[in-house]
Amino acid sequence: MTSEDFDPNRIRKDFPALDQTVNGKPLVYLDNAATSQKPRRVLDAIHNYYEQDNANVHRGIHELSRRATVAYEEAREKVAGWINASDPSECVWTRGTTEAINLVSVAWGLDHVGEGDEILISVMEHHSNIVPWQILAARTKAKLRYIEIDDDGRLVLDDLGSLLNERTKVVAISHVSNSLGTINPVKEITEAAHAVGAVVMIDGAQGAVHTKVDVQDLDCDFYAFGGHKMCGPTGIGVLWGRKELLEVMSPFQGGGEMIHIVERDQSSWARVPNKFEAGTPNIVGAVGMGAAVDYLNDIGIERIEAHEREIMTYALQQLGEVPGVKIYGPKSVDEHSAVISFTMGDAHPHDISTILDMEGVAVRAGHHCAQLVMKHFDVSATARASFYLYSTKEDVDRLVAGLDQVAAIFN
Amino acid sequence: MESPQLSSLYQQLILEHYRNPRNKAELDEKTVEIHMANPVCGDEIRLQLRIEGDQIADAKFIGSGCSISQAAVSMMTTRLEGASLDEADALAVRFTEMMHGDDSAAKDKSLGDLRALQGVSKFPVRIKCALLGFDALQEALKKEAEDVGGEPN
Numbered sequence: 237m238t239s240e241d242f243d244p245n246r247i248r249k250d251f252p253a254l255d256q257t258v259n260g261k262p263l264v265y266l267d268n269a270a271t272s273q274k275p276r277r278v279l280d281a282i283h284n285y286y287e288q289d290n291a292n293v294h295r296g297i298h299e300l301s302r303r304a305t306v307a308y309e310e311a312r313e314k315v316a317g318w319i320n321a322s323d324p325s326e327c328v329w330t331r332g333t334t335e336a337i338n339l340v341s342v343a344w345g346l347d348h349v350g351e352g353d354e355i356l357i358s359v360m361e362h363h364s365n366i367v368p369w370q371i372l373a374a375r376t377k378a379k380l381r382y383i384e385i386d387d388d389g390r391l392v393l394d395d396l397g398s399l400l401n402e403r404t405k406v407v408a409i410s411h412v413s414n415s416l417g418t419i420n421p422v423k424e425i426t427e428a429a430h431a432v433g434a435v436v437m438i439d440g441a442q443g444a445v446h447t448k449v450d451v452q453d454l455d456c457d458f459y460a461f462g463g464h465k466m467c468g469p470t471g472i473g474v475l476w477g478r479k480e481l482l483e484v485m486s487p488f489q490g491g492g493e494m495i496h497i498v499e500r501d502q503s504s505w506a507r508v509p510n511k512f513e514a515g516t517p518n519i520v521g522a523v524g525m526g527a528a529v530d531y532l533n534d535i536g537i538e539r540i541e542a543h544e545r546e547i548m549t550y551a552l553q554q555l556g557e558v559p560g561v562k563i564y565g566p567k568s569v570d571e572h573s574a575v576i577s578f579t580m581g582d583a584h585p586h587d588i589s590t591i592l593d594m595e596g597v598a599v600r601a602g603h604h605c606a607q608l609v610m611k612h613f614d615v616s617a618t619a620r621a622s623f624y625l626y627s628t629k630e631d632v633d634r635l636v637a638g639l640d641q642v643a644a645i646f647n
Numbered sequence: 648m649e650s651p652q653l654s655s656l657y658q659q660l661i662l663e664h665y666r667n668p669r670n671k672a673e674l675d676e677k678t679v680e681i682h683m684a685n686p687v688c689g690d691e692i693r694l695q696l697r698i699e700g701d702q703i704a705d706a707k708f709i710g711s712g713c714s715i716s717q718a719a720v721s722m723m724t725t726r727l728e729g730a731s732l733d734e735a736d737a738l739a740v741r742f743t744e745m746m747h748g749d750d751s752a753a754k755d756k757s758l759g760d761l762r763a764l765q766g767v768s769k770f771p772v773r774i775k776c777a778l779l780g781f782d783a784l785q786e787a788l789k790k791e792a793e794d795v796g797g798e799p800n
Binding site for chain 1: 650653656657662666687688689690691711712713714715770772773776
């Protein structure tokens with residue numbers, strides 16, 4: 237599909253936060269990999285929920301509680317649809333992607349990983365898909381192994397066969413890298429992991445934002461993603477898991493909502509997904525994320541993807557022509573999602589970010605919670621420009637013009 | 648709010664120290680070393696001092712990071728050689744005051760070249776960059792005081 241009928245300038249009007257000046261210049265927001273801005277429709281859904289329907293879920297008999305419960309469960313159906321889950325009850329609400337990964341590493345990991353077993357992750361992972369597994373490995377005396385990356389920021393999969401064996405209990409891989417933008421062949425990795433009996437967890441924090449996800453087609457076992465990078469609010473995310481795995485897993489946290497019957501010495505658990513949703517959940521967060529899915533569905537993920545591809549093609553070309561700029565990650569847009577990590581001469585990324593900020597251009601500078609990636613490329617930090625459905629070629633031009641200022645100061 | 652000017656941040660003196668840092672080397676006969684990092688952004692230094700009696704005989708550093716953090720620590724080391732521990736502490740206090748917007752500190756000649764960093768105080772998110780070296784210095788002075796205090800005589 238082409239993006240002919242797709243007008244980012246019309247879409248921008250849906251996002252109040254984009255319509256402002258920063259340091260006297262119209263805002264160019266290029267920090268979407270950190271979090272996206274929110275459309276009016278999501279803001280209204282949050283506001284209306286609190287103004288009209290607010291009550292606790294699954295508890296009351298009264299009308300407001302019924303409405304709150306319906307809104308909360310309808311949102312679950314929406315996020316299930318977003319990743320083509322066959323059953324909404326396979327979607328557990330979490331605080332975000334990070335909590336979803338921690339849920340699996342604890343509630344599944346502690347029961348299924350033991351001494352001498354292996355956990356396979358990659359050098360490309362966000363810290364949230366490294367540290368929970370390090371903690372699990374330390375607690376169970378399991379071995380943590382890594383898939384390496386090459387100089388174009390792609391996973392080195394030639395020797396995947398030698399990294400996988402019957403001791404491999406879990407393979408945890410990002411769908412799309414937050415620091416490099418690399419789109420990983422998660423379906424192939426899942427197939428190889430399943431061949432040795434390992435469970436596959438996919439970190440979809442960036443993946444579910446930029447590409448159509450079909451968990452049934454991917455055939456993975458767990459898929460985690462969050463609301464705030466895809467037009468929804470912060471503090472809400474989803475763990476999708478295969479029903480048969482979720483059903484046999486231990487609870488993550490104890491409390492209200494997750495129980496069936498509580499006795500003096502023991503309790504029994506509620507059914508999936510409530511078993512994993514102890515305490516009053518982030519109801520309004522779920523409602524907001526559901527509204528975000530509605531908003532994105534009305535536009536269409538395929539059209540968003542096509543638009544981002546066009547912007548990325550332009551950005552890679554324009555940025556590539558700026559003297560001193562070095563771009564990390566795959567060269568081809570087929571493998572490179574809407575994130576460009578770069579350095580520029582001897583100007584440190586913080587300095588680049590400060591100078592761009594004075595031009596109204598917001599980019600991220602730092603290690604992007606991916607210190608192993610920085611180490612691989614022997615840099616302490618990179619600057620990162622990341623795009624979304626409302627990004628325009630003019631945004632790219634403003635970024636490039638801002639880099640002229642960097643050159644003026646540092647050259 | 649009026650925007651601060653980039654030219655007040657990126658003074659030539661700062662860029663010059665960033666490109667040609669002073670005292671950036673391993674100190675062979677160090678008596679104290681402090682490793683200080685800013686985990687949010689990855690700025691990192693190791694400050695090494697040789698303290699003789701109550702004087703800093705030599706100060707060197709190894710580090711990587713943005714122009715502000717590296718220029719600040721470079722400038723700082725040039726003020727430390729031969730300074731007494733009290734003078735070093737006073738320098739750190741005065742510089743911190745300047746970073747927090749104290750105009751009298753910004754005019755204080757005892758800060759020397761470090762006054763070029765005054766503009767950083769107008770960029771709140773960058774203040775921690777400028778303070779990295781001085782945080783390490785204060786940590787080193789604290790450690791020195793504890794070590795000396797801990798000795799039997």
